[in-house]
Amino acid sequence: MKPAEYYQRDRRLHPPALTPDYKTSVARSPRYSLISLQQSVSEVTGPVFGHNDIDPIDNDLIKNYATAGDPIGERIIVHGRVLDEDGRPVPGTLVEVWQANAGGRYRHKKDTYLAPIDPNFGGCGRTITDEHGYYYFRTVKPGAYPWRNWVNSWRPAHIHVSVFGRAFSQRLITQLYFEGDPLIPHCPIVQTIPDPAAIEQLIAKLDLNATVPLDSVAYRFDIVLRGRRSTLFENRLEGN
C-alpha cells in the first residue's frame, strides 16, 4: 500500500464562508463555489518543522514572557493528541497557540479593551508533537471579553490553535473552548459551525487525572486532521 490523497474535507461540519450573524464574514466571504482539485504533490506536501525551530520554553506561557513573577490567573495545563481521521497520531507537527490574558485582554496594539495588560503574560506558545502525536502547554485560563458584533457580544474563554499536519491540505486553525462555559451557545463565531457535534468537539474537557495537585488544573483537547487514503491497487491510467 502506498499513501495516496487525503480524504475529502467534509465541508458540512465546517463553517461556511458566509455567516451573516458573524458580521465581518459578510464582506470577506467568496461568493463563488470553491473549485475542487484532485490533490497533486503541491497539496500532499507541506512544511516540515524541527526542534531547531523552537525552544523548550515556548510551550510554557506562564514562564515564556514573565520577568517579575508569574502571570495573574487560573493556572491550567492544556494537553492532548493530534490525530488523523483514522485515529493515527500525527507526530512531529507544529502546534501554535495564542490567547487573551486572565482578564480577557490581548497583548496586541489593536486591542483596546479596558481590562489591563498583564506585564508577565505574552499570550502565545508553540510546541511540536512527540512520536505519539502528544502535545502540552501550560498557561493561565483566558478571560471572556466583549467585542463589537452586536453591541452586547461576548467571546467565551478560548485559545486559538494552529496546526500543520504533514500536508498543506491538512492545515487548520481553530479555537479551543472550555467545558461548562455558559457563553458558548451565545457566541456568533462558535455558531458559524452548523454541526452541533462539531461544536462539542471544540470544547476541551476537564481532565482531573492530568491536573497537578496543589498547582494546576488540566483540560484535554484532541485535534483531528484529515486522514489519508492508501493506494491498494494500481489504477488503470486515464486515456489508455
Next chain:
Amino acid sequence: MPQTLNYLRETASQTAGPYVHIGLAPGAAGFDIYRQELGHDIAGPNAKGERIRVEGLVIDGTGSPVKDVLLEVWQANAEGIYAHPEGGGDVEEGFRGWGRVITDFETGEWGFDTVKPGPVVPRAKMTSGVRQAVRESHPDWMGRADEAHAPMAPHLNFWIVARGINIGLNTRMYFEDEAEDNAKDPVINLIEWERRRATLIARRSLRDGIPVYRFDIRLQGEDETVFFDI
C-alpha cells in the same frame, strides 16, 4: 445494524481572528518573545534560480484592503521539488519553501522575497492527448515525469486567514511570463470560466533589476479570485 466504521471527524475550523499576529507573528502584535519567528526566510541563501519579490493586497467585497490578513505560501524550488519527504527529491540546504507574511497595518500591502519555482510534476494522471502535447513541448519534463504525470506550470500555493474568514482560503499564484506553460496547466484548465483564470496570474515588472510579481487577491465582487477546495 451493519458494522461501524469508527472514523474520527476532522476538527472544525474557526476564524483566526483579529489578533492572529500574537500567535503567528508576535513582533507585529508589538512584542518580542521567541528566539526566531517562523516563515520569514522562504528560499534560504543557497537556493538556485531567479530571485523574485511577490507583493499584493487582499481586497474585500467593498473594495477595501484587508489589513489584518495573514498569508502562508508553500512552493517548490527552481527544479520543481518541494522540501518534504514526498516532494520529489532533495532541495538546497536551507530551502524550506514555506513562508508566512502579514500586511502593513496602515495600507494592507504585503510582500515577500523568494525564488521562482520550477514546473511541478503532479501525481494526477493525464490523458493521452495532454501527454502527447507535453512530449512535444517539453521533452525534458517527460524524463522526470513518468508518462502518467502531466507537469504543472510554476506556481505558489497560498493559504489565507483573517478575522471574518471562517476557514482558510486556498488559492494558487501563477506567473505572467509563463504563458505557454500556464496554457497547459491542468489546474488552470480545470477552471471552466476563462475570464476567472486571469485572477490567478501575477503581473511581472522590474524594480531595481529585481522581478516583482503583483498578485492582488479579491475575496469577493467583480473578479473574485478563484479559490480551491484541496
